[in-house]
Amino acid sequence: MREVYVIGSGLTKIGNLWDKGLRDLAVEAGLAAMEEAGVDSVDAVFVGNMMSGILNAQENLGAYVADYLGLPGIPAFKVEAACASGGAAVVSAAMAIKSGLFDRVLVVGVEKMSDMTATEDVTSALATASEADYEMFWGASFVSLNALIMRAYAQRYGLREEDFGWMPILMHKNASDVPYAQLRFPITMEAYLSSPKIADPIKLLDSAPMGDGSAAAVLSASERRDGEGISVALVGFGSATDTMALYTREDLVELKGAKLAAKRAMEMAGVTPRDLQVLEVHDAFSVMGYLNLEALGVVEPGKASRLIESGDADRSGSLPVNPEGGLKARGHPVGATGVYQFVELYRQLSGRAGPAQAGSPELGAAMNVGGTGSNVVVTILRRVS
Template identity: 60%
Template sequence: MVYVNGAGFTKIGLLWEYSLEDLAVEAALKALEDSEVKSVDAIVVGNMTSGVMNSQENLGAVIADSLGMAGVPSIKVEAACGSGGAAIMWAAISIMSGLFDSALVIGVEKMTDVTDIPDQTSALATAANARYESSLGASFPSLNALIMREYMKEHGLSEEDFAHLPILMHKNAVDAKHAQLRFRISLEDYLKSPYISEPLRLLDSSPIGDGAAALVISSRRADESVEISGFGAATDVVSICQRDDLTRLRSVELAAKRALKMAHLEIRDIDLVQIHDAFSVMGYLNLEALGLVERGKAHIRVEGGDFNRDGWLPVNPEGGLKARGHPVGATGVYQVAEIYLQLSDRAGRCQVEGAETAIAVNIGGTGSNASVHILRRC
């Protein structure tokens, strides 16, 4: 068995006063303090762009050293925006191996020190296929716009139908102290917001931000432990032009199936969900891939309140990638850290009542990789 025994994270935002290491250290020290653990057997860092954005690779050693933990084995795991989830999964695997008793997982991304070239959009585009996508000018907003356009065509949707998810996410984030965008938005705000890549708007898009989140995981159960009951990962074809179905996240379907099987659960057993809503359409596709909504119907269910904090099945009660924020390599760790707080009744004003089990979906690229974690109250 693998348990989460502590979590910590920084506020997300334009944190000019923090370096990459500062972010990682703050989150890690909070997680260590929360877990009452003094030392760990391994460190796994989830990060995507430290090489391109911060001229810093060898990030495992750099962060171990910054923590005063030189000596401890430490690596960086990269899986684009899915780096954080991948880091948790591989750390959990190491606990299951019996080789390590405890591990520190740190997701970190420092996105605001990039001055000119490569800018953030170019740096993030390294998650796309360099030969068939990014070298031809495709960026993540434009790739998601293509997917959104196809999704609209398939299901006869209007642009307005995409407003419901960001409206809910912004509403939820108001209560999350660490969230980047703590203000409500209205349908009118959404429709007034500029196109980034038509039909995708500014208010469909998660913000650029700095942040770090950390978990202490262990084979030992403590008072406030939450169990990692299952996990799974999968990849998919990277270039969307080579996929046979543009609006289906096969990696999420497969990863969720593997995670649920490992946890001996079905999706209807889940009480709380974290989805990867980097763009509104991705949020909808996440819900579909989990089997929570029929294809093309997610907008109706979101608008109807099913996924509100007090709804049928709460989704992203802290505001998701859209409003809590999306420091890319850190996001997967934020998701599980927030579930940990929820399942140990410490989520403050974001608390969901009575949740026993939760699922987190973290993806990379346009779904070319995904990891899914299932957590359960002990």
């Protein structure tokens, strides 16, 4: 089957970007990716987005983004998988290339959240990732469902409050020198422990912020080597689902979909968890970051907090995790997040991550989680030189 290469990437700053709308963000990232790839045309566009219908009263995003990118006539699609929309768009584009139908495809992840100014409204929109009639109906916010997972996880493994603080502390430390990150400041354990609870036991400082942003990548069937003869290939990807609602699962703390997606991606790539040298995980909440690490198979169940606390996951550690600050501090523009992770992984492997560069990894994986683990995408990139 055909190979898939990443040949260009682009991204916008993340934050409350009052002077930029949905189309401005998508165009900024999309054009940057095409410029980096050195191309002015693509065969198709895949747009990853979750909530443009609710937040921006704009659907039909495939046509919308293609139009503003000045790519009239090309096939264009919106791909939605809640918070995993970005990853799902990457996978859709990769499948299109592998099928032989398209040779070069642009993936754009975008979410414009800040135009909905009341927190209750964004909370409602995010909750649509859960089951409307039997979770959201009872007043479930997305945070509250993750709170049930966190409490069950802490009880299962006997974890204390501070065990969950290591994740956001590392994320804030990592993001502090990343130019496009949303929260560029360090936090202390004292600040973590005293931060207010949004849905007990989840604290404000366990949670990714709301923000606007867009990231894009150009995927191609043809290799494109940089000046140093390096290229990056998408060697594995896997998607998987789990039950829509949390209450129908056998075990709250086992992300079956995440494990399956990881297994599928690793089988395609022909690698094992031990081969991975850098990771991008979906730390929308501290506990979710930990569960991602465990689902990827890089730590034993219940030991993820120790991996972070030990320093092994630092940029200079043996297995860097989210060197750009993850969802917690780089930011989490929902439908764009999976593409941010993918772009960051690409930059790590091609040695272009700037201050966030974590050594010179040759193989890495990104895990993008939709819902409470109901739809998960894992991508694996390898440096070719």
